[in-house]
Amino acid sequence: MAQDSVVLDAVKLNAVTKQYGSRSALTTALDAVTIGFVRGSFTAVMGASGSGKSTLLHCAAGLDAPTSGSVSVDGTALGGLSERDLARLRRDRIGFVFQSYNLLPELTAADNVALPLRLAGRRPRRAEIKRALEQVRLVGKHRSRPGQLSGGQQQRVAIARALLAAPAIVFADEPTGALDSATALDILGLLRDMTRGAGTTIVMVTHDPIAAAHADRVVFLADGRLVDELARPQPEQVAERMTRLGRRDQPQPAGPARW
Numbered sequence: 001m002a003q004d005s006v007v008l009d010a011v012k013l014n015a016v017t018k019q020y021g022s023r024s025a026l027t028t029a030l031d032a033v034t035i036g037f038v039r040g041s042f043t044a045v046m047g048a049s050g051s052g053k054s055t056l057l058h059c060a061a062g063l064d065a066p067t068s069g070s071v072s073v074d075g076t077a078l079g080g081l082s083e084r085d086l087a088r089l090r091r092d093r094i095g096f097v098f099q100s101y102n103l104l105p106e107l108t109a110a111d112n113v114a115l116p117l118r119l120a121g122r123r124p125r126r127a128e129i130k131r132a133l134e135q136v137r138l139v140g141k142h143r144s145r146p147g148q149l150s151g152g153q154q155q156r157v158a159i160a161r162a163l164l165a166a167p168a169i170v171f172a173d174e175p176t177g178a179l180d181s182a183t184a185l186d187i188l189g190l191l192r193d194m195t196r197g198a199g200t201t202i203v204m205v206t207h208d209p210i211a212a213a214h215a216d217r218v219v220f221l222a223d224g225r226l227v228d229e230l231a232r233p234q235p236e237q238v239a240e241r242m243t244r245l246g247r248r249d250q251p252q253p254a255g256p257a258r259w
Contacts, residue, residue, distance in 0.1 A: 009036035009072075010169050010201035011060050016069035018055050018224075029055040031224040032069070037169070040199040042192060044212035044233075046242060047221035053205045054173060056221065060203060061094055061171045062086050074168045091120050095162030095200075097191075099174040101154045103146040109133065110142040113161045124164060132160040136190055152183035159190055163198075170194065172204040176211050188214040209238035220245055 018030040030052045037043050037060075047053050058064035059071055062078050071078045074093045078086065103112045113132055114124050133142055136156035146154050155175060162170050172191065176184035192214055194200040204215065212218045213235040220228040222245050230237055 008038050010039045010041075010074055011037040011203065012072045013056070013060060013066075014070045016056075016059055016066045016071060018052075018059055018064065019067045028224050030059065030066070033224070033226055034069075035219065035226060037201055037203055039168070039201055040195055041217070042195045042202040042215045043204070044215035044218045045203065045205045045221065046207065046212055046218055046238070048242075048245065051221040052224040053221055055224075057171050057173055057203065057205050061096070061169075062090055091116065092165060093168045095165065095167035095170040097155070097158050097162050097170060097172040097175045099177040101146070101151075101158045103154055103157060105146050108143050108145055109138060109149070109157045109160075112146070112157055113164055116161060117164060128164060129160075132164045133157075135163055136160045150183070151179055152186060155179065155183075155187050156190065159187070163194070166198070167200065169201045169203065172202060174206060175204065176206070176208065181210075184208075184211065209235045209242065212238045 013033055013035050016030055016033045017028065020027045020029060033052075033056065045053050045056060055064065059066050060073070062071070062073060062081075065078075073089060076089060078089075081089070104115065107115065110129050110133065113129050117124050130142065133139065136159050138153060138156050138160065141149065141153065144153075146157070149157065170191070175191070176187050179187060188211055191202050191204065195202055195216075202215075204211070206212050213233050215233065216231065218230045218233045218238055218241075219226060220241060227245065228241055230241060
């Protein structure tokens with residue numbers, strides 16, 4: 001069974017706990033979370049503010065080390081890796097998309113796409129950069145700077161940047177939070193296409209039931225614990241589950257940790 005898990009899961013968290021602060025003021029952001037993200041799947045992570053969503057993403061991506069438990073990414077256990085090896089793994093196997101785009105205003109779209117690989121000592125070919133921009137429907141925008149692009153176009157540049165290294169996993173933190181509804185749907189369609197076309201695994205933190213409904217499944221966090229999940233979700237189902245999680249008297253049984 002453990003061997004099957006390694007084969008199927010692009011990301012696996014096993015009994016991951018993350019705590020901050022001192023003994024006198026200890027905060028448990030994640031509480032013994034076990035979950036797998038199947039290769040080629042699209043998972044949305046939801047929960048109220050302070051539920052542990054971003055901490056889960058940071059631990060899963062190797063940006064933050066858990067207090068206890070283990071994390072593996074694309075078959076590699078993160079525990080014990082040096083900072084250099086972690087940085088190499090994130091560069092080669094992981095892509096990131098954030099709400100704030102994180103583009104340098106003085107660089108063109110093409111240069112922003114290529115920047116992470118160039119900082120890592122690699123020189124991507126022009127054809128690779130062009131292909132990544134074409135994948136996000138930005139043909140002809142390679143010389144445009146962020147200030148010349150709409151918010152949706154800037155987010156597409158950020159997605160192209162994530163695609164350039166052909167990562168096995170993309171972690172997206174509120175990728176549509178700063179966009180209007182029509183543009184958000186376009187971005188979600190691009191993320192959906194990444195799972196279908198390239199077999200990329202997407203893990204997306206979101207507060208939006210409509211965004212979450214584009215995923216294969218939605219997992220819900222409360223007080224640092226996995227408390228529920230939905231497969232093939234509909235927006236109204238997601239909204240109803242979020243409402244239930246907000247009621248103090250609502251029981252929160254843990255659903256299956258793997259879909």
